[in-house]
Amino acid sequence: MRFAGTTVAGAAAYAVADVAAGARTKVEQPAVAATEGSPDVNTYSHQPVLLEEAVAALALRPDGRYLDGTFGRGGHARLVLSRLGPTARLLLMDRDRQAIDEAERAFAADARVAIRHAPFSTMAEWDEVRAGLDGVLLDLGVSSPQIDDPSRGFSFQADGPLDMRMDRSRGEPVASWLMRATDAEIADVLWRFGDERRSRAIARAIVAQRQQQPLERTAQLAALVATVPGTRDGHKHPATRTFQALRIFINDELGEVTRGLDAAMAALKPGGRLAVISFHSLEDRLVKQFIAAHDGRATGGRRLPVAVARPALLRPIARIMPGEAELAANPRARSAVLRVAERQP
Incomplete structure (x- = not known):
């Protein structure tokens, strides 16, 4: 045409x-030629962004309970699991069925892991979450396996159906x-x-x-x-x-972020960590504003009325961006921002 x-x-x-x-x-590059179809969940390799930084930000406890709300192909989850003890619990969520298929294939035999096909904004509906969490990791936006699969319709690099849904069900x-x-x-x-x-x-x-x-x-x-x-x-x-x-x-991505942040804060135990990786300024702004709205500091300025300080529900911990080595190895990481906060009593 x-x-x-x-x-x-x-x-x-x-x-x-x-x-x-x-x-x-x-993902740095697709492992197969870009042609339309329905590839196996392992068709594309994966390269997690800010891997060590994000996992370190969770301040893992060997017996803790953690949630990865955007499993993708499991790069962060695998590293988290490798650092947890036998009594720990790792909860995995994703709204992409292919991601869940990969999670079930990889972790079906691990009694520490529970898996749910759902958007992370619905985590409060999961009984596993109601017991409280020591950490929540969210890796926002569309994943490279989704981008690099023409049948998903996210990209114009190769022709495919104009779909773009993260959850095709x-x-x-x-x-x-x-x-x-x-x-x-x-x-x-x-x-x-x-x-x-x-x-x-x-x-x-x-x-x-x-x-x-x-x-x-x-x-x-x-x-x-x-x-x-x-x-x-x-x-x-x-x-x-x-x-x-x-x-x-x-995909109502910004609404998902807003609802998900509320759900994560409600689920975190005192001292629990929230780690969010954003790749777009709209997402990062939501995360930044959410943390600021719950850090207990008074609002206002020299010309605006100063509001009474609110109870501190979150303590900002860090804002981290990829280093030169990661950017050289994975140029797609160039816009990534990791924000970390800790739940207060």
Whole structure:
């Protein structure tokens, strides 16, 4: 398919580092050629970001109870488990069925592990969590195995169905939403979640195109966005912000973070640690503001009324970013930020 001289192949010929801005990164390169299909859960290798830093931030106790709310392919979970004793408990959650399949394959024989297919925001509904937690680890955003699998529809690096759901057992694929949304609704999503300055023009192009032919493929959408004047921005593909915005919206990623942080704080025991890795400024801002809202410090400033200091529920511990060695080994880690806080009595 061709749109104003832009081929589908050309739409996918940009650097992988720009495929999905703000993506959770666990893979350097796919282990197989990028072709559409339903790969086995082990098709893609994984490279956890801030691995040692995140696990150290949990201040593990050999007999503690910990939750990894975004199992992915288990890089962080494996290291955590290697440092726990025989009476410890490690709870694993993910809303991606493929991730849960990998968790069940890897840890079915380990009595210390419990696994649940659900978003981390629902952790309070799990009986295992109600006993309290000594630490919660959240690795936000989309994972590299998801990005690098064309059948998931997160990326325009290789053509695939325009889906983008992290949990394909529920919710609405992006393609379906784009077929029914108004141009104003589409533009709002692109602006709010992608900071796309050409959001209205892109939305109009999408609505015009769907009247002729449904937008059902990632390369189809990427090529269409590339025809909109003013969308080219240096080395990034013109559709980078569009794909990011649609992914965040269709998965309610920011709502998931907000609900998940509340649930994590409620589940943590006094002295328990919250460690959150963010890859996008919108996510990181939510985490930063959440910790600040519960650190007990008075709000306000020189010109604003100073509020009475609130009870301190969280103590900020650290803000950590990848070092030069990690960035050299895994360029996709460049936007990662780890924030750590400790639950107060």
